[in-house]
Amino acid sequence: MTMHGVYNTKDVYEKVVSRDPGEKEFLQAVHEVFESVKVVMERNPEYGKSRILERIVEPERVIIFRVPWMDDRGDVHVNRGFRIQMNSAIGPYKGGLRFHPSVNLSILKFLAFEQVFKNALTTLPMGGGKGGSDFDPKGKSDAEVMRFCQSFMLELQKYIGADTDVPAGDIGVGGREIGYMFGIYKKVRTEFTGVLTGKSLNWGGSLIRPEATGYGSVYFASEMLATQNKTLEGKTCLVSGSGNVAQYTAQKILELGGKVVTLSDSSGYIYDESGITPEKLKYVMMLKNVKRGRISEYADKYPKAVYTPLDGAMDHNPLWDHKADCAFPSATQNEINGKDAINLLKNGVYLVSEGANMPTTPDGVDLFIDKKILYGPGKAANAGGVSVSGLEMTQNSMRLKWSREEVDTKLKQIMKSIHKSCVEAAQEYGTPGNYVNGANIAGFVKVANAMLDQGLV
Numbered sequence: 001m002t003m004h005g006v007y008n009t010k011d012v013y014e015k016v017v018s019r020d021p022g023e024k025e026f027l028q029a030v031h032e033v034f035e036s037v038k039v040v041m042e043r044n045p046e047y048g049k050s051r052i053l054e055r056i057v058e059p060e061r062v063i064i065f066r067v068p069w070m071d072d073r074g075d076v077h078v079n080r081g082f083r084i085q086m087n088s089a090i091g092p093y094k095g096g097l098r099f100h101p102s103v104n105l106s107i108l109k110f111l112a113f114e115q116v117f118k119n120a121l122t123t124l125p126m127g128g129g130k131g132g133s134d135f136d137p138k139g140k141s142d143a144e145v146m147r148f149c150q151s152f153m154l155e156l157q158k159y160i161g162a163d164t165d166v167p168a169g170d171i172g173v174g175g176r177e178i179g180y181m182f183g184i185y186k187k188v189r190t191e192f193t194g195v196l197t198g199k200s201l202n203w204g205g206s207l208i209r210p211e212a213t214g215y216g217s218v219y220f221a222s223e224m225l226a227t228q229n230k231t232l233e234g235k236t237c238l239v240s241g242s243g244n245v246a247q248y249t250a251q252k253i254l255e256l257g258g259k260v261v262t263l264s265d266s267s268g269y270i271y272d273e274s275g276i277t278p279e280k281l282k283y284v285m286m287l288k289n290v291k292r293g294r295i296s297e298y299a300d301k302y303p304k305a306v307y308t309p310l311d312g313a314m315d316h317n318p319l320w321d322h323k324a325d326c327a328f329p330s331a332t333q334n335e336i337n338g339k340d341a342i343n344l345l346k347n348g349v350y351l352v353s354e355g356a357n358m359p360t361t362p363d364g365v366d367l368f369i370d371k372k373i374l375y376g377p378g379k380a381a382n383a384g385g386v387s388v389s390g391l392e393m394t395q396n397s398m399r400l401k402w403s404r405e406e407v408d409t410k411l412k413q414i415m416k417s418i419h420k421s422c423v424e425a426a427q428e429y430g431t432p433g434n435y436v437n438g439a440n441i442a443g444f445v446k447v448a449n450a451m452l453d454q455g456l457v
Helices: 009-019 024-043 045-049 052-056 105-121 142-156 175-189 212-226 244-255 278-290 296-301 338-346 362-370 384-398 404-428 435-453
Strands: 061-070 076-087 093-099 128-133 165-168 236-239 262-265 268-271 306-309 326-328 351-353 374-376
Touching (some): 009 024, 024 045, 024 052, 024 105, 024 435, 045 052, 045 435, 093 105, 105 435, 142 175, 165 384, 212 244, 212 384, 212 404, 236 244, 244 262, 244 278, 244 326, 268 296, 278 296, 296 306, 338 362, 384 404
Parallel strands (some): 093 128, 351 374
Antiparallel strands (some): 061 076, 262 268, 268 306
């Protein structure tokens, strides 16, 4: 693994590619981190000697299991369940569960790998993990979702616990699903512990948890703007998605005086030039959270808004082709490609804060870095969600409940601290202002040092 006495990250990456062929999302995430930490490996030969990179890309444990369940007609279905326990060097595995037809090993390994460094940045003692199933809760009755969740948790419960692995929600897993999973876990294990986060407020959940990812992404954006003596006041913002992250991103932008003009779902997006007001946002929350409707209905209710269907065959996303100052991708991975990045820059966007996980493709990331815009990568900018999950774990352990103000203040402090860590790490390793390098390096060094301390395990 050395070349002329220098540790060669390229060789390690090529070994990962040969071992995990076809896992494109995972390989994309690994490649990005490896590019950032080359200089760290050169400066710290003990990391190479201890094969930290080779160990950090290999999950500590991968659990794959079948999930049989019965629909309301009495027909039997079989889905696949996963849990990737990636790294526990700094704490119990922590990371969401995703229920979506696109779920596969590559996507979950990428998410678990990202989670390791994101959790390290939060200042809280949490390792990284991720899990889920290719089950689609859309269009299913509450009874069907409950039967699926119970079957899923009957297997998963063997591998998790408050001091072992603490899953949370993610795409397709909200309060309803967490409730059903917690109920069956409690029945089978005969214990009431903080084994899941994102719980309902009256049985162990934390205030601000639903808002945390969106709020955190906006707090991170505010910190980036502050480096240029700017604020969100009066800024026009593009937000993608219309789920939990997008809703609370929009809410916090409005609170801080910004203007939100877009929201989307998998079928299309709306552009409301006059701005999505708090009243309109309240309607979106009802539409998506209660009615479980489509974003196209927004344009029916507010005819001045323009709805554009999204076709998967398009080579770009027209949502990113509007005049704006800031962009908050808050939907899913790889939703901003190179062409979208060009459109964003052309339309005056100089800040991108990622509420979703890895929403920008590598060519898009390169453009943002080359143009030196304020670009907050997901592992830093969207760490607010897992940060408040960590605060929920703390409250559960202490059998205490903090007020909304206490949790929000702690969240703001954590996002400030993450921003500071990114800025300092980027500076220390010779790429000032590069938040991608800063986030990767700050998270990596913390995990790598813990792994060194704990020996070859």
